[in-house]
Amino acid sequence: MKNNPVFRVVAKILFAPIIMFGLYVQFHGDFGPGGGFQAGVIIAAAFILHALVFGLDAGRRIIPLSVNIWMMVLGVLIYGGVGVATMMKGGLFLDYTPLTGSVGSGQHLGILLVEFGVGLTVTSVMLALFHAFAGFVEERRK
Amino acid sequence: MTALVIDIFLLALLVLIAVMVVRTARLFAVIVMSGAYSLTSAAIFVNLDAVDVAFTEAAVGAGISTVLFLAAMAYVPADEKPRGNHNLVAALVCVIAGMLLLGAVIELPTFGDIAAPVHQHVAPRYIAESGSALHIPNIVTTVLASYRGFDTLGETIVVFTAGLGVLMLLAGITRTHKMKRHSDKVSRPGSPKSAAPKSRAKGGSA
Numbered sequence: 001m002k003n004n005p006v007f008r009v010v011a012k013i014l015f016a017p018i019i020m021f022g023l024y025v026q027f028h029g030d031f032g033p034g035g036g037f038q039a040g041v042i043i044a045a046a047f048i049l050h051a052l053v054f055g056l057d058a059g060r061r062i063i064p065l066s067v068n069i070w071m072m073v074l075g076v077l078i079y080g081g082v083g084v085a086t087m088m089k090g091g092l093f094l095d096y097t098p099l100t101g102s103v104g105s106g107q108h109l110g111i112l113l114v115e116f117g118v119g120l121t122v123t124s125v126m127l128a129l130f131h132a133f134a135g136f137v138e139e140r141r142k
Numbered sequence: 143m144t145a146l147v148i149d150i151f152l153l154a155l156l157v158l159i160a161v162m163v164v165r166t167a168r169l170f171a172v173i174v175m176s177g178a179y180s181l182t183s184a185a186i187f188v189n190l191d192a193v194d195v196a197f198t199e200a201a202v203g204a205g206i207s208t209v210l211f212l213a214a215m216a217y218v219p220a221d222e223k224p225r226g227n228h229n230l231v232a233a234l235v236c237v238i239a240g241m242l243l244l245g246a247v248i249e250l251p252t253f254g255d256i257a258a259p260v261h262q263h264v265a266p267r268y269i270a271e272s273g274s275a276l277h278i279p280n281i282v283t284t285v286l287a288s289y290r291g292f293d294t295l296g297e298t299i300v301v302f303t304a305g306l307g308v309l310m311l312l313a314g315i316t317r318t319h320k321m322k323r324h325s326d327k328v329s330r331p332g333s334p335k336s337a338a339p340k341s342r343a344k345g346g347s348a
Contacts, residue, residue: 029280029283030283035194072305076298076302094292111288121298128305129210130213133312134213
């Protein structure tokens with residue numbers, strides 16, 4: 001699809017707005033519908049669209065496999081780390097109130113961090129799955 | 143009344159798509175129709191005021207799953223293997239299981255019944271507290287991240303483990319192939335056999 005101008009232009013125009021929408025869904029989860037899982041999938045979709053149009057190698061140049069794996073790990077670590085941080089501050093595991101001391105801001109901060117961890121893991125796992133499936137096929141066809 | 147009409151239309155569409163999925167042998171068409179199935183379910187969830195669930199269903203079920211299935215389809219033949227004779231025992235099991243499920247549906251509380259057990263347990267506390275005590279308007283998010291944070295941690299780890307498993311299985315194989323072809327091109331004697339297990343171990347641990 002790399003040589004078709006329609007696909008190239010549409011992918012280039014859509015790439016940034018899709019990620020923008022994903023970030024909105026990610027960080028607006030406490031107020032509207034959305035959260036880490038949906039946002040992660042939406043952001044992964046932007047990168048998959050890029051890889052579909054410009055080729056898997058171009059997609060892998062933006063996020064190499066090693067970075068991708070570290071993103072997967074980092075997401076889970078952020079989530080678990082928030083839990084450990086709340087315990088260090090004297091609260092229960094994943095009870096966000098002690099993070100700042102007040103219920104309102106503590107819960108907001110905790111949910112924001114936790115959802116960010118979820119989003120990071122979901123984005124990178126979806127991307128890794130796509131590249132694992134599509135990459136293996138491309139290898140075999142060559 | 144309008145909601146009921148829309149519900150009946152969407153459910154009929156759902157059944158129609160399900161029947162078409164069962165009757166179609168071409169896997170490409172099956173994948174596209176399962177995407178349509180997810181999108182129809184998302185519309186039903188919107189009609190039930192479950193916007194968060196609808197959002198997830200549309201993004202994951204209709205979006206990413208379809209793409210991943212299409213990417214995975216290249217591993218398998220394009221058509222389902224035709225099976226001629228129908229199994230009588232399987233049909234019997236299906237009918238019995240279906241009748242049991244229908245019986246269970248009759249026992250369910252009516253839709254939207256406030257006295258139903260599910261609406262009496264912890265849900266009233268979540269609804270009362272989420273906005274006033276935790277200062278977060280979206281109850282779904284507080285249930286997901288605050289009240290049930292441990293469950294969501296488990297879900298995230300499940301996603302992580304699934305990704306890791308696929309990477310170890312498929313990325314490892316890919317790298318072995320690449321190494322093999324590379325060594326074939328260079329045609330160093332004895333290298334393909336010795337390179338393969340090493341590279342697989344490397345692909346698994348990377």
